[in-house]
Amino acid sequence: MLKRRSKRRYIAIRCDKFNPESGHVIYNSGFAFLLTRRISELFGYIIAQKSSIRDIGNSRNNIFIVRCNLNFLPIVLSAISLMNPPALVLLISGTIKRLRINLEEPNYPPLVNANNSQIDNQFREFNFL
Amino acid sequence: MKAKGILIYRCQRSTKPKYPFLVTSNKINDLTTTSTIDIISLNDMYLRFEDKRRITSGIGLEINVSDLRRSDGKYLGKWIAEISSLYKYCKHTGIQFILSSGATSICELISGRCFDSLLKTCDIEPKSYWNDLDTWLQSRLLKRRIILA
Numbered sequence: 001m002l003k004r005r006s007k008r009r010y011i012a013i014r015c016d017k018f019n020p021e022s023g024h025v026i027y028n029s030g031f032a033f034l035l036t037r038r039i040s041e042l043f044g045y046i047i048a049q050k051s052s053i054r055d056i057g058n059s060r061n062n063i064f065i066v067r068c069n070l071n072f073l074p075i076v077l078s079a080i081s082l083m084n085p086p087a088l089v090l091l092i093s094g095t096i097k098r099l100r101i102n103l104e105e106p107n108y109p110p111l112v113n114a115n116n117s118q119i120d121n122q123f124r125e126f127n128f129l
Numbered sequence: 130m131k132a133k134g135i136l137i138y139r140c141q142r143s144t145k146p147k148y149p150f151l152v153t154s155n156k157i158n159d160l161t162t163t164s165t166i167d168i169i170s171l172n173d174m175y176l177r178f179e180d181k182r183r184i185t186s187g188i189g190l191e192i193n194v195s196d197l198r199r200s201d202g203k204y205l206g207k208w209i210a211e212i213s214s215l216y217k218y219c220k221h222t223g224i225q226f227i228l229s230s231g232a233t234s235i236c237e238l239i240s241g242r243c244f245d246s247l248l249k250t251c252d253i254e255p256k257s258y259w260n261d262l263d264t265w266l267q268s269r270l271l272k273r274r275i276i277l278a
Contacts, residue, residue, distance in 0.1 A: 016236045041202025077246040084198045086237040
């Protein structure tokens with residue numbers, strides 16, 4: 001019987017308030033450790049180990065890339081949304097190459113600017129600002 | 130009034146509607162028979178019996194994830210267990226259960242896929258949750274004669 005490698009998913013996460021501890025380098029930012037700890041708190045140590053979360057690197061200062069087992073992706077995603085400091089999932093991809101391409105060239109309009117201007121305009125009309 | 134766009138504002142008090150809005154409060158005592166409150170935000174998950182009786186059918190009961198993530202793993206697990214029982218109670222009594230990100234910055238936002246995973250963790254079927262929320266929002270805004278275009 002063939003022993004097949006389990007499928008993985010690469011997740012790009014934005015976390016502004018995470019300060020890597022001293023000693024951690026680009027490929028070991030400590031973010032995966034923080035996430036694994038949260039998963040083990042919520043779902044147990046076995047699930048945390050099986051989800052095999054690894055640091056892949058941080059593309060910018062506040063964007064971290066982690067890898068996890070596909071079978072445990074829902075658990076990882078729900079743990080990310082319950083993390084402290086808060087973290088936002090930007091992209092999920094099957095390959096690191098595609099993830100990096102999508103991160104560099106987003107095929108969607110910048111959400112922040114569009115929403116901010118819309119909210120600003122409407123609030124100005126509403127006399128809240 | 131026909132409202133354009135998909136933004137619905139949260140206000141502390143009722144004003145003349147130019148844009149779709151919902152009135153929110155974090156005090157259950159504000160709920161009276163004449164109040165126009167649409168959503169009650171819960172800071173504490175453990176509702177007293179008297180408080181439960183005050184929240185009538187049709188009102189939204191909101192829990193912020195931003196409050197949850199500040200607590201440690203032990204309490205977070207307890208809260209998640211409470212959410213699933215609260216959701217069942219809300220379903221039974223006709224109260225709309227709302228799980229909100231409570232975001233004040235971009236990083237505190239929760240993406241759609243994460244939200245669905247979180248709902249599943251809390252034993253809530255995402256599809257029925259979103260359908261119920263949509264129906265509730267439409268009915269709540271229709272009361273103020275606002276139709277989402």
